[in-house]
Amino acid sequence: MTYTLILLRHGQSDWNEKNLFTGWVDVSLTEKGRAEATRGGELITDAGLRPDVLHTSLLKRAIVTANLALESADLNWIPVKRNWRLNERHYGALQGKDKAETLAEFGEEKFMEWRRSYDTPPPALDDASEFSQADDPRYADLGDDAPRTECLKDVLERMLPYWESDIQPDLASGKTVLVAAHGNSLRALVKHLDGISDEDIASLNIPTGIPLVYELDEDFAPLNPGGKYLDPDAAADAIKAVANQGR
Numbered sequence: 749m750t751y752t753l754i755l756l757r758h759g760q761s762d763w764n765e766k767n768l769f770t771g772w773v774d775v776s777l778t779e780k781g782r783a784e785a786t787r788g789g790e791l792i793t794d795a796g797l798r799p800d801v802l803h804t805s806l807l808k809r810a811i812v813t814a815n816l817a818l819e820s821a822d823l824n825w826i827p828v829k830r831n832w833r834l835n836e837r838h839y840g841a842l843q844g845k846d847k848a849e850t851l852a853e854f855g856e857e858k859f860m861e862w863r864r865s866y867d868t869p870p871p872a873l874d875d876a877s878e879f880s881q882a883d884d885p886r887y888a889d890l891g892d893d894a895p896r897t898e899c900l901k902d903v904l905e906r907m908l909p910y911w912e913s914d915i916q917p918d919l920a921s922g923k924t925v926l927v928a929a930h931g932n933s934l935r936a937l938v939k940h941l942d943g944i945s946d947e948d949i950a951s952l953n954i955p956t957g958i959p960l961v962y963e964l965d966e967d968f969a970p971l972n973p974g975g976k977y978l979d980p981d982a983a984a985d986a987i988k989a990v991a992n993q994g995r
């Protein structure tokens with residue numbers, strides 16, 4: 749028995765286009781992002797894949813991406829589960845800040861530490877900030893556990909329980925699972941699946957809107973380590989663009 753897992757980062761968002769740190773701020777897709785999402789669904793269909801169930805974050809850029817992909821795959825009807833544990837990394841006090849200005853102000857080392865180090869979070873976001881989610885009803889159940897900043901390690905630690913409790917059982921029952929999420933929550937999942945070291949994960953970036961397919965064995969170990977992008981050429985170009993953000 750092999751399991752099929754399809755990872756889909758949301759299409760380009762308004763704040764991807766503007767080059768702003770986003771995190772938990774609930775921004776919309778651009779027209780380009782919507783087109784990427786639709787094409788993502790076409791790529792899934794063309795590859796002969798048919799997701800049985802969808803898991804998304806609570807952020808609309810992932811939700812709308814999944815809806816558009818499923819619309820183009822004529823699979824609007826499949827069951828969906830949404831969970832904050834698939835959210836983008838909470839970017840702390842960087843949320844709403846321009847990436848190029850942050851790089852210019854703090855320098856390459858600090859910028860990359862905040863962006864890609866495994867275990868150093870940016871400073872926490874003040875609850876009074878216009879970019880805070882402290883009063884957002886969708887996170888009310890989290891109470892004081894709601895993050896004010898996160899590093900990738902934090903994301904991995906809050907994502908893994910959901911991977912084990914909700915996604916693995918769907919895979920184990922033979923379902924093809926589509927996970928529509930974010931650059932850093934998917935980096936955390938890929939780190940876990942591929943056993944990537946804390947150092948090496950810094951240079952792994954995930955492009956918007958291009959499905960990444962893993963075939964997993966019964967222990968959820970990849971049979972195709974690194975997975976397979978359904979449009980490898982577009983993925984390679986887009987990965988470089990993500991890596992160079994801020995420059």
Ligand SMILES: O=C(O)[C@@H](CO)OP(=O)(O)O
Binds near residue numbers: 769770772839932
């Ligand atoms: O701003 C963010 O939330 C993320 C994803 O867009 O950015 P980065 O790739 O810099 O971690």
